[in-house]
Amino acid sequence: MIEVTLKINGKMYTRKINPMLRLIDFIRDEIKLKGTKEGCGEGECGACTVIMNGKTVNSCLVLAASANGAEITTIEGLSNGDHLHPIQEAFIEVGAVQCGYCIPGMILSTKALLDENLDATEAQIKEGISGNLCRCTGYTKIVEGVKIAQKKIINSQEGD
């Protein structure tokens, strides 16, 4: 057992863990944040996407021990109480969510993309979420949702 400390959604968590524990299990089983989903467990589907030090990772492929000291954002860290993140609002408005299983990962990939490039073109959006498989939506409304989110974020920044 080894001791690790991770900052998840702004809170510090220290746990003694098995060195083989994956980051997704740390998040879901140790911290009990169930928003992060496991689809394939082998880095193919993106359902387990979280943001680690500003970049998206597949949390099924990262050992929790190797994330020691890292700053992690999961889907639970996006909204501010009942106040949803503009990406979440946009996805709901446009009807981008069906079963919802891919959505936490999809939203975090979108956030990482827009944090880096708020003016992403449609091709860049499609590239940015291409690591997140969705069986339900056909992606069209998700891409529309990202575009609406871009507008919302830009408008809110202009308002500042």
Next chain:
Amino acid sequence: MKKRGVGFASIFYGTGYGNGFPDESRATAEIKEDGSIIIYVGVSDVGSGGLSIMWQIAIETLGVNKEFVKIKHNNTSMMHDSGTAAASRQTYNTGNAVLDACSKLKKNMMLASEEVTNLKVLYKQMVTKRIETRVEGYFKATTKEVNLETGQGNPYWPYTFGAQMVTVEVDDETGKVDILDIVSVNDAGKIVNPVLAAGQAIGGCAMGIGYAIMEEVFVNKGEIKNRNFSNYIIPTSKDVPNIKSYFVEDIEGTGPYGAKGLGEPVMIPTAPAIINAIYDAVGVRIYDLPATCDKVLLAIKNNA
């Protein structure tokens, strides 16, 4: 060289289990002391939108403000069976059961008072006048097994119709097929929820793309060989074009507010339309799905 082609396909598809198989849905509607109306219905919603649809049908039928109506679902100790969320049957079949329950409750509410202003007061009036505050709704599809000798029978009712136009680009040096554009038009009767319906229609096309050019299960002695997304390939955001969805709302007299099933039919025309588009582009017919690069390339070589 990359060559473009356009293909079309159209289908019809029956709602429900069909062939005389018992296809029943039940729902219960109850007005409570606090003025709320609860619809108990065994609709399971795994992203298909059944929950929203039942809520909309209930509100429309009861003619009350949407805040007062709640759906309780997925708890077998509280409600009767509404069958599976399969066979594209929830909107039509279970929607009809909800419509039935809510029409009966509405009738009872009207018996207590012609004018409904306050549901709490109305509940009290119903109790004083000994009018039922809880009613059951039921729907059974009327299909009949087909007699295979005479060809007579009524295997399904109603039917959903759909047509799609697909534009592809085929690289005749690699056999790779790219889907550039899809237009999907469906007649599922009255569209109860346009946003959810478009989601179903577009998602169906994406599944159809997978079926047409990517997805294949390899089985060896009963064991599936490609059990994960690394070797069972489904479309990503880069494989799916922006899909346009339109509806023809041909009202179905037996459906709740004219609606028919939509879930499955939306994906059926995609693969044949893609195969037709490949033929239009490079003049080869692929008879064995999926039309992967190797198959398309081989067909082009054999055709030359």
